[in-house]
Amino acid sequence: MFVNFISKSAPPAFSQIFAPKAIPEMTTQLATPLIIEENQEPEHIDRDFALKVAQRAGGRQLLRCFACGTCTAGCPVAEIDERYNPRRIIRMVLLGLKNEVLRSEFIWLCAGCYTCQERCPQGVRVAEVMRALRNLAVEEGIVHPAFKAQAELIRNMGRIYEIEDFDNKKRVRAGLPELRKNIEDIKTLFERQKLNERLG
Amino acid sequence: MSASDSRRARPYALYLGCTIPARVQHFEIASRKVAERLGLQLADVAEFACCGYPIASLDARAAKLLAARNLALAERAGCDILALCTACTGSLTEAAHELQTDPALRDSLNADLAAVGLRYEGSVRVRHLVRVLWEEVGREKIQAAVVRRLDGLLFAPHYGCHYLKPAEAHGDFEDPEAPHTLDDLIAWTGARTLDYPGKLRCCGGGVLATDEKLALGISRNKLREIARRRADAVTLICPFCNIMYDTNQKKIETIFGEPFGVPVLFFPQVLGLAMGFEPRELGLSMNRVQPKALLEKIGIK
Structure with a gap:
């Protein structure tokens, strides 16, 4: 279901990039035109995508991003896994690469620790933007199976872990109060929110 | 005097969330022991359910609705919330903050909460046990x-x-x-x-x-x-x-x-x-x- 379109091949070494012979000669003409004519715009570009994300809770400040990379520099996920790069994701959103973003696996890799959000010098609510992107993916019918499974447990029991008689006996033995096994209200609230349809 | 001050003498509603009562009971056992010895009164609210955090990725509003449901239950009991899980603390704190500062959101969520016989006015304060130990017990x-x-x-x-x-x-x-x-x-x-x-x-x-x-x-x-x-x-x-x-x-x-x-x-x-x-x-x-x-x-x- 998820398209991993970012190449995992190793980046070139610094010596390759900065070797004197690697510096190209100055040319007066660019290989490809910088301005894309209206009728040449790739079909997958959604020019309104950034605005759609900006309208979501916590999304408004997104448009201020100046791509400094503070988010990625402090990210505990990006530190060990190059698939996740918040600066790149935000850039892709601003460029209107809607499908590439919403169909990616990387939007599901944010740990939600808020480090980026606290540090962003432009006040971009990065963690909330990631949450908004997941919400938008879900609205397009792309639901991560792990989150779907958790939501179904919550709908059915009110919690992500089932409390069985065994658990309650164990709790009583430890001097803890018994817990109610099922909380029916949650089903009603899921219906009101029309979450059942989105879970498929 | 804020609503929170007026019920200082009231017990805290102990919010356990999903993970602690099922998988991490030693945290609950130790927390109840030290709280009791230090004079923090805790009350159990049987209807508390998920804080909303796990479904925020699917639907941010639905997550707020679940959080608001717990806040409304605490408000009805006349208690502030004392939580043990930091994810629950975060989810409930964020929701309490938004519901206090955004009356339109509060009205909108209350329309849904009415379906389960609840209403939230915005008076509940949410804190983690450790914060209460530092800030209040001292x-x-x-x-x-x-x-x-x-x-x-x-x-x-x-x-x-x-x-x-x-x-x-x-x-x-x-x-x-x-x-x-x-x-x-x-x-x-x-x-x-x-x-x-x-x-x-x-x-x-x-x-x-x-x-x-x-x-x-x-x-x-x-x-x-x-x-x-x-x-x-x-x-x-x-x-x-x-x-x-x-x-x-x-x-x-x-x-x-x-x-x-x-x-x-x-x-x-x-x-x-x-x-x-x-x-x-x-x-x-x-x-x-x-x-x-x-x-x-x-x-x-």
């Missing part, structure tokens, strides 16, 4: 309760992300780049605290369900820093961080081929030991990595 009372000083022990504090962030929702209680409340509390027991690289790094629990190896790799980085510096234990305040560092420690050691053997204690267990409780009263037999050496150092065999 140094003097805690130090007076210490009968078995933990001198000579070295703890590596791990602050759960959602205890601190977003700082705005928590009323800027702590600077998320330089938090100190857990360090202070450890120091009040007589123990020393370890300052270490990556102290503020997330446990990785947030991606455990999506990519286990990635999540365990994030946890590995912190365990490595702590083990190198020979701390007697990690001390933490969130069930999910505990699952990463304690429950999964063996798995991390196996996958990455690195031995750690670092015990992981919930802060209420540390405080409970200092207050003279016996290990079994604090659920210490449920900790996966057994803190045998640590207990011997304070004269418990």
